[in-house]
Amino acid sequence: MTETNSVVEPVETSSKKFNIDTVENAAKTPDTDLPWAELGLKQNEFDEVVKVLGRRPTGAELAMYSVMWSEHCSYKSSKNHLRQFGDKVTEEMKKDMLVGIGENAGVTNLGDGWAVTFKIESHNSPSFVEPYQGAATGIGGIVRDIISMGARPVAVMDPLRFGAIDHPDTARVMHGAVAGIGGYGNSLGLPNIGGEMVFDSVYQGNPLVNALAVGVMRHEDIRLANASGKGNRVVLFGARTGGDGIGGASVLASESFDDTKPSKRPAVQVGDPFAEKVLIECCLELFKGSLVEGIQDLGAAGISCATSELASNGDGGMEVELTSVLLRDPTLTPGEILMSESQERMMAVVTPENVAAFEAVMDKWAVEYSWLGEVTDTGRLIITWDGVVIVDVDPRTVAHDGPVYDRPYARPSWQDSVQADSFTGSVQDTARPSAPAELAAAVTELVASPNMCSKAWITNQYDRYVGGNTALAFPDDAGVVRVDEETGLGVALATDANGRYTYLDPYHGAQLALAEAYRNVATSGAVPMAVSDCLNFGSPEDPDVMWQLAEAIRGLSDACMVLGIPVTGGNVSLYNQTGTTPIHPSPVVAVLGKLDDVARRTPSGWREDGQAIYLLGTTAAELDGSEWANMRGHLGGLPPKVDLATERELGEILINASRDGMVDSAHDLSEGGLAAALVESALRYGVGARIALQDVLDRDGVDLFTALFSESQGRAIVGVPRSEEVRFKDMCTARGFAHTRIGVVDAASGNLEIKGVDTMSLAALREAHEATLPKYFG
């Protein structure tokens, strides 16, 4: 490819000396070589652009199509599969859905006139290149998605996956990402209420930094991203547009005559949390005064995305003058301005009558804004540069009619041999602990292991208190925030994924992620209502990976039907690989639930001396893919069995028990099995217990090691007040749900005593549990 505009007539503009490729020029010079390949378009895609336009694109149009038709913005590899989330929907699932998948974020009815919106997104690759800014702007972007719906953001969460804990580069990524999430999130006044932390070498060159935000609003405040009403004004406000995050657009830099502009541009955007905090308050004031007709945040693909999406979702036309954009860097070319991913910007549509009131809000918060143009009914998105037309497109072709691929996929040839390689009996399974001292050592080793150790080193860098509505946060199973201070109405959120399970069986692995998040929400006492997912996978051009993605989506959408909760939004992140090795398929699933009164939430820790501890559910010998197998360096076999009907039943028991005051604590069993759950429940408030598992061993036919370390699903432990024991047992019996009394809370001993295992002091367990992250990360 040669330079963009080598044969293009220069156009002198009054404001800047750029060599502007106008629509007129494009029509006159069909044979100009364009750098479409450098911008990531394939030949067939470029041909399609030419066909759609009936001529070659201008440089600016090429910039728009290339970013909007990228995998990141167009979901071209996953779209055909993602349809299942919209197709497999029952009436039960639609009941509370106010806004479905496709908007910035879905909206769910909470009752009492309240609505909640939440979404999870990835910011993986920027977080590897520049961990602090990558993670920080991940929070910024997801929070703006929530504001765009008309909601006040009320909390964030961040599931994180890093490389091996002892790899020299892990500390760089970990320190940067955690500080970035804290530095940005803490400055926004949003409590960070939970998340995940996993170390695995598959994420070494490609950490997963996902970010979730949740917001609440009154029904009447729901805003959508559309530009309607001919003559309404289009405004860009917030931070100025700079050269950050342009990346590929630099090949268009030849548009510029002078060579004085900065030659190197950061590919990663730089965040300004103060600007975002002001933007939040300022937008909420706009919503309160009903001053905007439509609103859209600027994220990936910047102005290209905002203008084309607003226009195509509304009356279909918009005219924008690009020289009106306030710039941080005056040397930016039109193409760069269109592609810039500068943070903390929003675009809105305002009626002429509201212009003055809009400006008053901007002035109050000292937010910069510029009026770019207006809504038209022409069906065209027209962008001018000093009055000269440089973009003239049907906005739908940019925003919605991108290419869609049916990528070939096939079950990998290695899948059968991986599934045949069970942990039980493997080389790594020699010397399985059985003596009381060995079992105590094994439990201690488990809770000190990288994935099971205390995450306090991370979460203590996040503000969990701000807002005063946090009713539960890490290390409880779900984060809970109050929405309505008068009634106590609130929401619970949990995110989960297990890359190892999903590697072993993508269909069921994805379902297990959903099941765990569902269970975590129910454990807190909340009724699960909606799902958001962040699908982190390798390259869709690899049929093995494409099969993992297809299977995971199929599994997830099938499971949502059984559990009766819809996917309301999410994000797909592809091409995640370390070198040529794809990451474990990692569908991160967030479940949102509702609590009528957050005062009734159930914490994970024991408190009251003498309370009975029950184990709900049954245990099978399921160690494949487990934390124990992982600690021994084994990954093979089949993940634990999924039984969604059981999960639903367990969920109902936990919710009813919470509502009726039958349980004072509850903790779900997942990674690390019963051993991890017992230790975590004890360490939560520093209160021990005496546990005897003989009844479980007899009933389920497993040995003590298996009872402690198996990761069988559909299980939880609950603390039941003595006065409620009969009622609780009757409820479980009536529902036919397996329940066994396994011990009592012992507040005085300071020990966790498990029959058949050497007594473990809480002090020693805490020491082991909390020392791991500081040891590696200071």
Add this chain to the structure above:
Amino acid sequence: MTELPLIGEAIAVAAEPRLAGARIGVVTFPGTLDDRDAARAVRLAGGTPVPLWHADTTLGDVDAVVIPGGFSYGDYLRAGAIARFAPLMSEIIKAATGTASSNPLPVLGICNGFQILTESHLLPGSMIKNDHLKFMCRDQVLRVENSNTAWTLDYEAGQEITVPLKNQDGQYIADEKVLDALEAEGRVVFRYVGFNPNGSRRDIAGISNAAGNVVGLMPHPEHAVEVGFGPQSLDGIGGTDTDGLGFFTSVLNKIVGGNK
């Protein structure tokens, strides 16, 4: 003055007729984060919160002022260094130093508010980055060293309370002479107990001015005013959810003349 958009309505609190007439201003700067929490704390203590905007040029008829936490102007310069020059701060400084009347305005600066008070020279010393260089959020035990300030009258001297602490620049520093004077005059109001979370000199968590009407501290009493939403210790059974409420009842009682 524009009312802040709040989530939901004000929490339903049993009316406290004796205190409801006391009006406590809560200042919002661009970047302030804990203003709603401070207003809630005032309400839960029985008083009437009054939102104040940084650009206001009058305090209206408030009886006391809380400068809440956050990152005013992003704290990109020195924490509190820009906020100190807000028009409203001039009014607060005037009222707090009592040049206008013999009854100086009670002022509480929490976290960023404390930083703003030192930048305003209402309180001596300064805050620098935590000694471990990280943001830290934890439930912190404090000892009330002086129960005679406007904001600590409802505590006993020597009483230990637990309130959340969360900051990046919380290390209190001053020269030895100032520190000695603060100690000698009983102006060290709060000290960290058990663990110094940021390297503050002499474990100082909060101080007052000589008159005792202006108090600043790094930890957040406004996050410990409501059962179920306050500190839930990892090391023992809770029960410290509302240890911070005394700050607000102290000043309200003082205003209505009902303190011990």
